[in-house]
């Protein structure tokens with residue numbers, strides 16, 4: 015939930031009420047309060063770095079970057095190049111020494127880290143008696159990086175480097191090269207001899223070195239005096255070096271200016287993707303003005319942005335500073351490891367390889383410019399060549415997304431608020447009565463006793479255990495919100511411990527930091543502290559969090575952190591965290607640390623769970639950083655019940671998916687405002703294809719649980735929900751793939767078809783994993799059809815009636831209200847479970863349907879992954895992972911084991927042995943099967959004896975425009991077994 019909403023206690027809340035009331039006058043035509051958030055011009059270091067870029071551009075050819083790698087300092091050994099960059103400040107001063115390391119990893123990724131010697135050694139003076147650390151923040155890696163940093167043994171310095179350069183060959187088969195120019199410093203990265211990434215190509219590298227504050231006599235400036243009368247080129251704008259005021263708060267900046275910046279050029283690349291979280295197109299826009307471009311850089315400074323706007327580079331709740339550049343058949347990427355406020359400028363420039371070639375060979379370069387307020391300059395470079403290679407390298411570093419419990423990928427019902435435990439039970443019963451499946455019901459802040467987390471309101475939730483018991487009867491779960499702000503109220507044990515153990519975030523003076531949030535006056539747990547995380551984690555034990563049961567899971571909101579009376583609705587940057595790091599340094603990691611503590615606490619909440627090896631936690635977070643994907647799901651925060659927000663949810667989710675955080679969703683129905691029936695219906699149809707699928711609504715909205723809809727819409731929404739449940743095996747398989755390879759769960763066109771240029775900018779249709787299911791949710795009011803883009807000449811079939819479409823190009827798909835434009839691409843096999851159930855837990859032993867969609871070449875393949883959907887037993891082999899292949903040549907379908915056996919494999923297989931494939935549908939069946947009435951089925955172990963059995967077969971000729979299809983009834987094979995069905 016965002017800031018400006020109805021709260022019920024404290025004077026502060028009354029003020030908010032007034033503001034909220036004023037807002038309501040214009041409701042629902044609401045919009046973000048720009049004045050609450052900085053533009054680049056209002057952010058000192060952003061303005062300075064842009065000005066630096068402008069002066070570089072203005073002096074173009076005469077511009078020389080003042081950063082030189084001291085050739086004498088360069089050493090290379092064991093996959094690592096080290097040296098010192100010298101920054102010339104003035105001709106008279108000694109140059110500033112900036113140690114640099116360039117690490118070449120076994121994985122083929124490269125890391126370039128630049129520090130500052132004086133700060134590193136603590137040879138600086140802090141102002142205002144600050145206790146802050148003197149070093150540049152060097153612990154972001156502790157949170158974000160979990161693997162992939164084994165130094166390469168094969169990386170080698172090439173002997174043929176030009177004078178004044180170093181050249182390192184690396185990567186598998188040493189097909190990658192890094193050419194490091196010493197003066198000025200810069201790096202070119204090549205793959206197979208071709209240039210893909212240039213660092214400091216435009217000379218915008220900037221490390222604002224430490225300097226003492228020199229108090230100059232105040233120069234008087236006369237009214238109306240023109241600033242431009244004197245040449246300013248060499249003077250720096252010092253106005254925000256030593257302190258910076260915004261919105262009534264002053265940041266004291268005890269370390270002075272300390273930003274880091276670098277330009278990164280992608281020659282020949284027209285598209286860049288990533289750097290969530292923003293609204294706007296998946297293919298990022300240019301940011302330096304002009305038609306259709308943004309005027310401000312993309313900003314990453316996690317914030318609770320109330321009523322955020324569409325199509326904007328403004329910051330939102332989370333930050334992943336990872337970018338991919340893509341062109342036909344090539345993808346490369348970078349990861350800017352920095353947790354401070356960060357901005358990214360993007361400019362695309364047309365250039366021509368040969369000016370005489372008249373367009374031939376002309377191409378677009380994408381030039382990016384990254385700047386962060388403080389910390390190390392730390393950048394990782396990935397050379398691809400496929401989108402999957404880049405995402406997978408990034409995921410290897412920052413961790414793969416969690417394999418969630420199965421319920422977590424089913425349908426969630428949330429609202430601010432279900433007001434009593436009886437209300438929850440009543441909603442639960444109504445879902446059942448209407449036969450609408452759902453797995454999880456959620457409690458927003460009102461369940462607590464006066465916004466004191468880990469308590470229940472004794473009047474409205476007198477029997478939480480009874481409530482959770484009713485949910486558990488149908489394998490349903492409860493998710494409760496717990497935020498990081500702890501109410502400052504005497505006698506509340508959580509705050510008493512927080513204070514007595516000194517585990518809260520401190521202000522700049524080193525005292526406990528106090529601010530305002532939902533409970534009124536609050537303190538913030540400092541999860542950068544190991545002791546605080548340990549303490550926070552144990553609060554979730556059943557014995558501590560009274561009234562919580564094993565089917566209760568967690569929602570961490572407001573973890574940017576949101577502070578109602580703080581600058582930009584968050585903490586002052588000069589606050590101090592564990593280790594005396596300034597909040598400035600760690601801001602974008604703050605949300606991740608809370609989720610980490612919650613996650614670790616939930617793995618086991620009593621001795622029994624601990625002994626069993628723990629349970630997979632479920633935690634939803636609003637704020638995130640690179641690495642948060644290891645711990646659960648995110649959602650896109652407080653959206654609005656309008657068509658624009660529905661439309662925007664797709665590129666947002668796709669962007670997260672290609673940035674390593676695929677478990678993403680948007681509030682179905684829109685958080686603020688009341689959706690029309692049509693909008694709500696369309697939103698459920700889209701939500702059925704969000705990896706994280708939760709309906710949610712603001713406290714001032716009308717109830718909108720799907721059973722409240724009139725018959726028509728209720729039926730349609732129920733269909734969409736059943737579709738989600740039927741496809742859960744496909745979803746779970748996609749989640750499994752994401753947890754192993756980082757592959758997005760829903761995939762944009764460029765990702766699935768990296769050679770198809772027409773698809774690169776498309777962000778309103780997507781594939782579900784590698785299933786070949788291509789969906790384009792309707793996001794326009796009154797639409798009765800959509801134009802879907804087919805990327806290749808494969809055949810595509812309507813999911814429900816097998817209408818056949820051929821690409822490449824656009825096709826019109828009818829989409830009356832009761833239809834989701836959903837196609838099946840030829841060549842794939844999709845696992846389903848078709849029995850409607852109340853919750854996914856009740857489907858555990860349900861039989862499977864396989865849908866085989868034959869491609870142009872008469873082949874198809876697909877897979878299924880399943881396990882118990884809750885424990886960590888899969889880590890010991892307790893899972894089924896089968897690959898299905900339909901061979902055109904032999905006209906047969908086979909199931910093959912692609913899992914790895916472990917201690918618990920046979921036990922799990924035994925448990926699942928009666929779970930069968932009950933039906934196989936073959937779409938685009940060859941007409942030669944027309945007269946067939948049965949097929950041969952052989953199971954593993956019985957083939958040699960020739961004891962195959964028969965299964966019933968039927969062939970259905972498609973009417974005009976529809977594919978022929980066939981069905982195998984009750985083949986009698988197990989989902990976990992090896993078998994082959996012959997259609998010959």
Ligand SMILES: *[C@@H]1O[C@H](CO)[C@@H](O)[C@H](O)[C@H]1NC(C)=O
Nearest residue numbers: 156157610611613614644645
């Ligand atoms: C949480 O953080 C700790 C300390 O950095 C780390 O050891 C642990 O692996 C993290 N947990 C997850 C799930 O990433």
